[in-house]
Amino acid sequence: MASDQREVDLIISGAAEVATPRGETARGGAALGELDITEDGALAVDGGLIVAVGRASDLRRAWRGRRELDAGGGILVPGFVDAHTHPVFAGTREEEFEMRVAGASYLEIAGAGGGIVSSVKGVRGASAEELLAALLLRLDRFLALGTTTIEAKTGYGLSPKEEMKCLEVIAAADAIHAVDLVPTFLGAHDFPLEYRDSDADRQRYVDLLVEEMIPAVAASGLARYCDVFTEAHVFNLDQTRRILGRASELGLGLRLHVDQLTPLGGAELAAELGAASADHLEYISDQGIQALGEAGVVPVLCPLVPLYLGQDKEAPGRALVKAGLAPALATDFNPGSCYTQSMGEVLTFSALRFGFSAAEALTAATLNAACSLDLGQRIGSLEPGKAADILVLDLPGHRHLTYEFGRNPVRSVVKAGAVVLGG
Numbered sequence: 001m002a003s004d005q006r007e008v009d010l011i012i013s014g015a016a017e018v019a020t021p022r023g024e025t026a027r028g029g030a031a032l033g034e035l036d037i038t039e040d041g042a043l044a045v046d047g048g049l050i051v052a053v054g055r056a057s058d059l060r061r062a063w064r065g066r067r068e069l070d071a072g073g074g075i076l077v078p079g080f081v082d083a084h085t086h087p088v089f090a091g092t093r094e095e096e097f098e099m100r101v102a103g104a105s106y107l108e109i110a111g112a113g114g115g116i117v118s119s120v121k122g123v124r125g126a127s128a129e130e131l132l133a134a135l136l137l138r139l140d141r142f143l144a145l146g147t148t149t150i151e152a153k154t155g156y157g158l159s160p161k162e163e164m165k166c167l168e169v170i171a172a173a174d175a176i177h178a179v180d181l182v183p184t185f186l187g188a189h190d191f192p193l194e195y196r197d198s199d200a201d202r203q204r205y206v207d208l209l210v211e212e213m214i215p216a217v218a219a220s221g222l223a224r225y226c227d228v229f230t231e232a233h234v235f236n237l238d239q240t241r242r243i244l245g246r247a248s249e250l251g252l253g254l255r256l257h258v259d260q261l262t263p264l265g266g267a268e269l270a271a272e273l274g275a276a277s278a279d280h281l282e283y284i285s286d287q288g289i290q291a292l293g294e295a296g297v298v299p300v301l302c303p304l305v306p307l308y309l310g311q312d313k314e315a316p317g318r319a320l321v322k323a324g325l326a327p328a329l330a331t332d333f334n335p336g337s338c339y340t341q342s343m344g345e346v347l348t349f350s351a352l353r354f355g356f357s358a359a360e361a362l363t364a365a366t367l368n369a370a371c372s373l374d375l376g377q378r379i380g381s382l383e384p385g386k387a388a389d390i391l392v393l394d395l396p397g398h399r400h401l402t403y404e405f406g407r408n409p410v411r412s413v414v415k416a417g418a419v420v421l422g423g
Helices: 029-033 056-062 094-101 106-111 116-124 128-144 160-176 199-220 237-249 266-273 286-295 304-309 317-322 343-354 358-365 367-372
Strands: 006-020 036-046 049-055 063-070 075-078 080-085 147-153 180-188 225-230 253-258 277-280 298-301 390-393 410-415 418-421
Touching: 006 049, 006 056, 006 358, 006 390, 029 317, 029 358, 036 056, 049 056, 056 063, 080 277, 080 298, 080 367, 094 106, 116 160, 128 147, 128 160, 128 410, 128 418, 160 180, 160 199, 180 199, 180 237, 199 237, 225 237, 237 253, 237 266, 253 266, 266 277, 266 286, 286 317, 298 317, 298 367, 304 343, 317 343, 343 358, 358 367
Parallel strands: 006 063, 006 075, 080 147, 147 180, 180 225, 225 253, 253 277, 277 298
Antiparallel strands: 006 036, 036 049, 075 390, 390 410, 410 418
């Protein structure tokens, strides 16, 4: 019998369940909640890829591992993909949190010189080496919480030199850390102080983005996407259209912060531009939902942000699913409006705020998030041929993904076939 077995790098067994979505495209509507559940499941991994998934008894007849990893009766799920983060910054903004819990709004804090501009001062005052050291520590924390891939935005430099510095830091971290980073240029996160005195100054900053910063970023190859914070107090629809039109011309994918604080019609613009994602969406209209669905744009939902900001308005997560859209979930990790790196907490709050089942939340946090980053062919599910990004969780079944919170259940993390945590 042993001679009929193929030797592979790793066998993971002893799992109560292997729980995973399937496919290479984002799952929407009723399909959002469809998981493959294999009880007493096991995985075979070789060359960084999954080669087999099945019941342990069946899998062991065909495969033997050079290394064995015991799931200890827990569950195996894909590594989390966090599709919206702002991880490059220096210093935190806990004083703003205290102001919010005392009653100040996000816009009031920003108008008083806090918010994004506060983080810009920190980044401009920090060296690349300091930013890299801080980012690597944050990536360790992402990994410990089960996140194996993040979308990583700039947006706290807001000048040609400082934004490029942040992209270089992201590239340096991606080269040496187990967590994969997908870089996004967010030079249109806000208007820097030196371009705020008048409408003409603001227009000059848009000109700088379009004529200098985006061409330099595209030429550098350091970003895959370009993003804009589209809101009434920052970049309006016409400015966003111009900025992202130039980015698209130069080969960058498009992402947008839209309809988070006001019903501006940003979702419709994301659909018009053929963006990869439209993020936040607390104030999306029925027309915006229809437009995103028709254009195939992935809505990236950040359910912890309204809670963190003390806002009552929620993104209409269930309405998006009923309309057939394929939402992704994200932390929106940043120093101001959501200082958390836990996708586990995001899953729980997607259930509490959007009515997502555990199966829906898992799909949104893995396969759909990967598809929003054009990575659905490689990651986001546990299937033969995909990268072996695997979590071993100390949970008795997949429904505990949303049922239990406040404890980190991550027992082991496998990234591209290597056991990088636990084991």
